[in-house]
Amino acid sequence: MTLVLFNKPYGVLCQFTDESAGPKRPTLADFIKMPEVYPAGRLDLDSEGLLLLTDDGRVQARIADPKFKLPKSYLVQVEGEVTETGLAALRHGVRLKDGMTRPAEAERIAAPALWPRDPPVRFRKTVPDCWLRLTIREGRNRQVRRMTAAIGHPTLRLVRWSIGDWTLDGIKPGECRLA
Template identity: 55%
Template sequence: MTIDYRYILFYKPYGVLSQFTKDSPTRSTLKDYIEVPDVYPVGRLDWDSEGLLLLTNHGQLQHRLSHPRFGHERTYWVQVERIPDAAALTQLQEGVIIQDYRTRPALVQLLPTPSLPERDPPIRFRKNVPTAWLEMTLTEGKNRQVRRMTAAVGFPTLRLIRVAIAHLHLDGLQPGQWRDLTPRELKLLLDLAFAGRGA
C-alpha cells in the first residue's frame, strides 16, 4: 500500500497552539483550521507567534527538517520596542548568549513597516516608546529563540511572524488559511532535505 503524502503550508494565527490535541478549553489548535487527517507540524511555532507552519505525514522528511544538524533557514519579521542601533544589530548578527548558549550567526536587518493583517488582539502600544521591525533569518530553532535574542540586546519582541521556511513563503495566505505545496515547492523541499544524504 502506498502512502498518499500531504505537504501543507498554514498561516498560523496568533493564539493558536501548534498541535491538534486540545489541552485547554480556551485555546485554539490546528484542528480548528485543518481537517486533513494524520498530518503533523514540522517544528513548531509558539502560540503567541504567527506565520508559516509546514505540516506533513511524511515522517522521514519531518525528521530531516526537524533535526538540528539540518540548519535550514527560517525568516521572521519581528516588531520590537524602540529602534535597535547598529551595535544591537551587529550583536544579533554575530550571535548572542541566551541562557548558556551562543546563537549561530544570523541575517538581521531593519525592515520598513510591513503590510500585514492586524493581529487579534492587537499589541499593546506605549505612546512614548517607538517600535521598529526587523527581518531575522536563523538556521536554528531553539525554544523562543527570537524573543530571547532581541531581549538579550535590550529590544523586547512585541510581535513575531514567521514569513518563510527555506524557499517556502507566506505569500497569498491570510491568517487561518492553508494550501498544499506546489509541485515545484515540493521538489525543492525534498532536494533540500535529502540532498547528499541518500533518501
C-alpha cells in the same frame, strides 16, 4: 507525500488537541482538516505565521531538525529603535542562558503590510518600535524572542515568514495550501 503550508494565527496551539485544564484554546484541528499530517516544528501560542505540516516523518525531521540548518525567516516588531550595534550582535550570535546562538541574518525593515493582529500589539506613545527581518538556522525554544531581548529590545510581534523556500506569500491567517 503531503506538505501543507499553514498561516498560524496568534493564539492557536501548534497541536491538534488542547490538553490544558483551563478553557479550551484553538488548535490546529480547528483549521486543518487533512488526516495524518503533523507539524514539522512549532510556533509559540503568541507567535504567528508559517507552519509546515506533513505526513512524511523523514520530511518532518529534515524541516524541524536544526542539524539541517534550514533557514527560517521572521518579521519581528520590537520595542525601541535597534541600532547597527544591536544588529551586529545578532549577526555575530548572542549569548543566551543555554549558550551562544549561531550567527543570524538581521536587518531593519520598514513596517511590513501584514494583517491586523487580534488582539492588537500594545502601543505606547512614549516608546518607539521598529521592525526587523531575522533569519536563523537553529530552533531553540522562544529563540527569536530571547535574542531580541538579549540586545535590549523585547519582541512585540513575531511572524515567521518563511522556512527554506516556502513562504507565507498569499496565505491569509487561518488558511492553508498544499505545497
